[in-house]
Amino acid sequence: QGPFDETVLEMLSMEAMAANDINESYDSECAQFLFPNSKGHHDLARYAMCWWRTTESLSGPFGERRSQVIRFLDPRQYDVNHVVGARGLSDPALLYHFAGRSKDWDAMLQTFGLEREGTSDCREVLKYV
Secondary structure (H helix, E strand, O other): OHHHHHHHHHHHHHHHHHOOOOOOOOOOOOHHHHOOOOOOOOOHHHHHHHHHHHHHHHHOOOOOOOOOOOOOOOOOOOOOOEEOOOOOOOOOOOOEEOOOOOOOHHHHHHHOOOOOOOOOOHHHHHOOO
């Protein structure tokens, strides 16, 4: 997810540079928080705070973001990252996120009408994630 988040910042920066809204492009200052610290921990809170601050400086405050390249959705109106867990799939969402290592791959494939035949064996991929 970090590479996607960094791509958003890069795209907003390029857009702001092209519009002459900023003098210097985004220099990946938030990326440092994507890597484990000296104790081997990921500091996602610091990354999130950096991302929000940078996004605001490049495209405006929450609820008022502006971009010709990226369309921001209001998470108060759209469930853009519905983590499937206790809520399951009963709530409508724009995106269902099967988070964590305890995924039921067979149930996921069945839910979305996919046959195992012709799909990758996700369990093998998970071993390396």
